[in-house]
Amino acid sequence: MSNSEFKSLGCSKWLVEALNAMKIVQPTAIQKACIPEILKGRDCIGGAKTGSGKTIAFAAPMLTKWSEDPQGMFGVVLTPTRELAMQIAEQFTAFGSAMNIRVAIVVGGESIIKQAIELQNRPHFIIATPGRLAHHVLNSGDDTIGGLKRVKYLVLDEADMLLTETFSKDLATCVSILPPKNKRQNLLFTATMTDQVNALAKAPQIDGKPPIFSYEVESIDNVAIPKTLETTYLLLPEHVKESYLYQILTSEKYAKSSCIIFVNRTVSAEILRRTLKSLDVRVASLHSQMPQQERTNSLHRFRAQAARILIATDVASRGLDIPVVEFVVNYDIPGNPDTFIHRAGRTARAGRHGESLCFVTEKDIQRVEAIEERINKKMDEFTDVGDTAVIRKSLIKVTAAKRESLMAMDKEGFGERRKLQKRKNESKEKTHRRT
Numbered sequence: 001m002s003n004s005e006f007k008s009l010g011c012s013k014w015l016v017e018a019l020n021a022m023k024i025v026q027p028t029a030i031q032k033a034c035i036p037e038i039l040k041g042r043d044c045i046g047g048a049k050t051g052s053g054k055t056i057a058f059a060a061p062m063l064t065k066w067s068e069d070p071q072g073m074f075g076v077v078l079t080p081t082r083e084l085a086m087q088i089a090e091q092f093t094a095f096g097s098a099m100n101i102r103v104a105i106v107v108g109g110e111s112i113i114k115q116a117i118e119l120q121n122r123p124h125f126i127i128a129t130p131g132r133l134a135h136h137v138l139n140s141g142d143d144t145i146g147g148l149k150r151v152k153y154l155v156l157d158e159a160d161m162l163l164t165e166t167f168s169k170d171l172a173t174c175v176s177i178l179p180p181k182n183k184r185q186n187l188l189f190t191a192t193m194t195d196q197v198n199a200l201a202k203a204p205q206i207d208g209k210p211p212i213f214s215y216e217v218e219s220i221d222n223v224a225i226p227k228t229l230e231t232t233y234l235l236l237p238e239h240v241k242e243s244y245l246y247q248i249l250t251s252e253k254y255a256k257s258s259c260i261i262f263v264n265r266t267v268s269a270e271i272l273r274r275t276l277k278s279l280d281v282r283v284a285s286l287h288s289q290m291p292q293q294e295r296t297n298s299l300h301r302f303r304a305q306a307a308r309i310l311i312a313t314d315v316a317s318r319g320l321d322i323p324v325v326e327f328v329v330n331y332d333i334p335g336n337p338d339t340f341i342h343r344a345g346r347t348a349r350a351g352r353h354g355e356s357l358c359f360v361t362e363k364d365i366q367r368v369e370a371i372e373e374r375i376n377k378k379m380d381e382f383t384d385v386g387d388t389a390v391i392r393k394s395l396i397k398v399t400a401a402k403r404e405s406l407m408a409m410d411k412e413g414f415g416e417r418r419k420l421q422k423r424k425n426e427s428k429e430k431t432h433r434r435t
């Protein structure tokens, strides 16, 4: 048994040992601040930069309390994306394996019936995306979701995102089945504070409940990105972006790096994936137009380093914890500076070094300035571009690969499939609204 500081924060002995086995001994700032307060029964709003250990900050106190009386459904964790839900569920399962923990994942794109059966088995923790949990709340009987009426904890991970309009209806449905606010503990965590989150931090105290504990590690609004993150930009014309990307990814410096490339649209992700694949780069992709099984497989391949590069839309920008990622490329610049913080935060996690590069065309300059203002830091110019003669030469090869990709996508009706899917989703949404 070690002299882990988690013990002095009040975590159970078995959990301290489980953390220890994973070499997690010294709590991070957010963990030190939040664990004792959550154990006291307080609601908590925790703000800390990407990769600074927010998951354990809420998981450790919940698991400690659960192990004192491991009965029935104990806690619900909501997250905005399916992959993040799966990752959190894996962590709960790993931490609680010695205690026979039961964790259910309730996310879209997976079998509703299988999930209903899992819920009937009374899992201790339910890790869910709001849309699918709301579906169960609206359509399943008490034998499936009745246990939710007695949960002790509700966690909103990536709370700023979950509190946006996109999730409001589903979130309200999920919360409607839980015990009232004063009969459950509410834990909110985020890497980017928004007005909605701040407003909750200032909410009046509920009678008989300890006051909300609100904590931000060194004001994340002023220091929004990890210290170990290098931020650079490369100014370039739109039509050479693919060639530069290919050149950089295959250059001596980055040829072995694990890298996530963020684009703004699913169609761009598909074009890039095909183009790079035909140029023999080991790529995987992750976007919302892929079937869930493919999304899961892609992420597995990337995590296992079978694919060195992940091309992704913002479904991958939040929460994903893949320690080997050393390099994040913003192939397209996001419109919301907070999105940049989350994307770049897929690297430089837990004190590791990481790099973020922005591809900047003329039309992106204002967006980059807004990001620099948000992160309180000027980006440096990227200098590892390599030989421009080589890039010029590769331009022909890369352009040909892109043209072939576009032709293949056209033939397969990629755009059509998306339109069809969109129409299907819209009609599903209408039915959902009617029910």
Ligand SMILES: Nc1ncnc2c1ncn2[C@@H]1O[C@H](COP(=O)(O)OP(=O)(O)OP(=O)(O)O)[C@@H](O)[C@H]1O
Binding pocket: 023, 024, 025, 026, 027, 028, 031, 048, 049, 050, 051, 052, 053, 054, 055, 056, 190, 191, 318, 319, 320, 321, 323, 345, 349, 350
């Ligand atoms: N006390 C600790 N000691 C060592 N490693 C830790 C500690 N706490 C967490 N970690 C590791 O740090 C990494 C990042 O943690 P986590 O995923 O919880 O970050 P986060 O703050 O939720 O980030 P994001 O805002 O991107 O969701 C994980 O790999 C986790 O296992």
